[in-house]
Amino acid sequence: MTTPISEGAPSGAVRPHRVLVLNSGSSSVKYQLLDMHGHARLATGLIERIGEKTSRLTHTPRPGDGGEPRTRSGPIADHDEALKAAAGELAADGLGLDSPELAAIGHRVVHGGLRFTEPTVVTDEVLTEIERLVPLAPLHNPANITGIRTAHGLRPDLPQVAVFDTAFHTTMPESAARYAIDADTADAHRIRRYGFHGTSHAYVSRRTAELLGRPPEDVNVIVLHLGNGASASAVAGGRCVDTSMGLTPLEGLVMGTRSGDIDPAVIFHLKRVAGMSTDEIDVLLNRRSGLVGLCGDNDMREIRRRVDEGDERAALAFDIYIHRLKKYIGAYAAVLGRVDAVVFTAGVGENSAPVREAAIAGLAELGPVVDGDLNAVRSREPRLISPDHARVAVAVVPTDEELEIAEQTFALVGRSGTPSGQAGPPLGQADN
Numbered sequence: 376m377t378t379p380i381s382e383g384a385p386s387g388a389v390r391p392h393r394v395l396v397l398n399s400g401s402s403s404v405k406y407q408l409l410d411m412h413g414h415a416r417l418a419t420g421l422i423e424r425i426g427e428k429t430s431r432l433t434h435t436p437r438p439g440d441g442g443e444p445r446t447r448s449g450p451i452a453d454h455d456e457a458l459k460a461a462a463g464e465l466a467a468d469g470l471g472l473d474s475p476e477l478a479a480i481g482h483r484v485v486h487g488g489l490r491f492t493e494p495t496v497v498t499d500e501v502l503t504e505i506e507r508l509v510p511l512a513p514l515h516n517p518a519n520i521t522g523i524r525t526a527h528g529l530r531p532d533l534p535q536v537a538v539f540d541t542a543f544h545t546t547m548p549e550s551a552a553r554y555a556i557d558a559d560t561a562d563a564h565r566i567r568r569y570g571f572h573g574t575s576h577a578y579v580s581r582r583t584a585e586l587l588g589r590p591p592e593d594v595n596v597i598v599l600h601l602g603n604g605a606s607a608s609a610v611a612g613g614r615c616v617d618t619s620m621g622l623t624p625l626e627g628l629v630m631g632t633r634s635g636d637i638d639p640a641v642i643f644h645l646k647r648v649a650g651m652s653t654d655e656i657d658v659l660l661n662r663r664s665g666l667v668g669l670c671g672d673n674d675m676r677e678i679r680r681r682v683d684e685g686d687e688r689a690a691l692a693f694d695i696y697i698h699r700l701k702k703y704i705g706a707y708a709a710v711l712g713r714v715d716a717v718v719f720t721a722g723v724g725e726n727s728a729p730v731r732e733a734a735i736a737g738l739a740e741l742g743p744v745v746d747g748d749l750n751a752v753r754s755r756e757p758r759l760i761s762p763d764h765a766r767v768a769v770a771v772v773p774t775d776e777e778l779e780i781a782e783q784t785f786a787l788v789g790r791s792g793t794p795s796g797q798a799g800p801p802l803g804q805a806d807n
């Protein structure tokens with residue numbers, strides 16, 4: 376994948392200042408086109424159920440500025456088709472990928488291993504390394520790689536920048552990052568706790584400090600990123616000191632389709648006694664467990680609807696989800712010593728008042744308390760949901776992985792100091 380540097384930039388041209396961000400998940404792609412002068416969102420989109428019979432694309436031009444969402448349904452076979460469909464929607468609004476105003480494309484890459492601790496311009500060699508990490512993020516890295524390859528195919532002259540989910544967690548002390556297994560075996564196979572959703576944990580913990588009106592260095596927070604994948608982190612003075620996901624995004628909290636923590640002996644038992652293969656157990660724990668495995672649904676809205684109708688399976692699934700959350704809040708309070716805020720974010724954390732209420736219920740002795748009226752408010756703004764007297768604040772801070780990725784991408788491309796059309800070293804020639 377060798378890239379010629381664009382030669383088409385007219386001298387004195389306005390420096391390109393738009394960034395397209397791709398956040399490719401296992402079965403969805405979120406994208407945003409941002410103008411980095413003033414951080415205006417020019418378009419956002421979500422493509423869901425990729426690879427299923429009917430996929431859905433929702434594209435919103437100029438969100439927050441009167442733009443009406445457009446929705447299309449139909450089959451979208453894979454992430455390559457998804458990205459091309461997104462490019463088509465952008466082009467229909469005059470925001471096509473051929474625009475000379477585009478400075479770079481930023482990609483969320485879930486697993487960066489120990490090597491990638493900073494945003495990185497993608498070269499052939501970087502891409503090979505991201506491929507080598509596929510076994511450690513089998514649901515995510517392949518989609519991220521397809522996103523990079525397709526974006527490069529559409530705009531071969533632009534820098535593709537990878538922003539890693541693992542990067543924020545590289546500050547974890549060895550006591551939190553190492554498993555208590557034979558050290559030589561662990562080192563030989565790079566087995567350690569990497570942590571994920573780092574872009575979100577970094578952004579949300581920083582915004583929480585702003586909400587509290589204090590410098591990030593002075594604030595200790597527990598961030599609960601509850602989306603389809605879910606993770607908790609303990610952030611002390613802006614640095615991650617522990618997080619619930621580990622070698623892969625399977626450890627920790629109960630998720631939409633993933634089990635989170637289990638006794639590893641469950642795996643031996645399934646092999647020896649139930650006769651399951653390693654691949655079958657992988658699918659069981661990653662795709663058929665968590666909320667969907669417990670009650671058949673992974674969408675918290677649907678689970679709450681069933682709970683309200685008296686459905687016992689849904690109620691038990693909800694209780695298991697909450698019990699695990701409480702355990703992590705307690706554990707991270709102990710790890711941090713002093714907690715200033717517990718913060719909810721991502722799809723469930725931002726939208727589900729019952730999850731927030733139940734997770735904090737009974738924790739008053741530890742400090743956090745939720746105010747029922749504040750918790751019921753629906754808003755896209757960062758906000759406190761604890762009463763003034765609470766010793767530990769409870770907050771809802773909407774995450775914005777795309778904005779964070781765009782800023783890191785633009786900062787990196789800007790640092791390279793190259794003129795229009797030459798913003799960053801090309802694939803195949805960078806010395807990362």
Ligand SMILES: Nc1ncnc2c1ncn2[C@@H]1O[C@H](COP(=O)(O)OP(=O)(O)O)[C@@H](O)[C@H]1O
Pocket residue numbers: 400403601602603604631673674675676721722723726727
């Ligand atoms: N209004 C809502 N109430 C409860 N849960 C919600 C609501 N809206 C979205 N969700 C939950 O958010 C999840 C998606 O969160 P998101 O952060 O977008 O996840 P991901 O990035 O992992 O796809 C959905 O599975 C759903 O359970």
Ligand SMILES: CC(=O)OP(=O)(O)O
Pocket residue numbers: 400401485515540571572602603604605624
């Ligand atoms: C790492 C991870 O679990 O990501 P997501 O929540 O997007 O699935």
Ligand SMILES: [Mg+2]
Pocket residue numbers: 602603604721
């Ligand atoms: Mg997510």
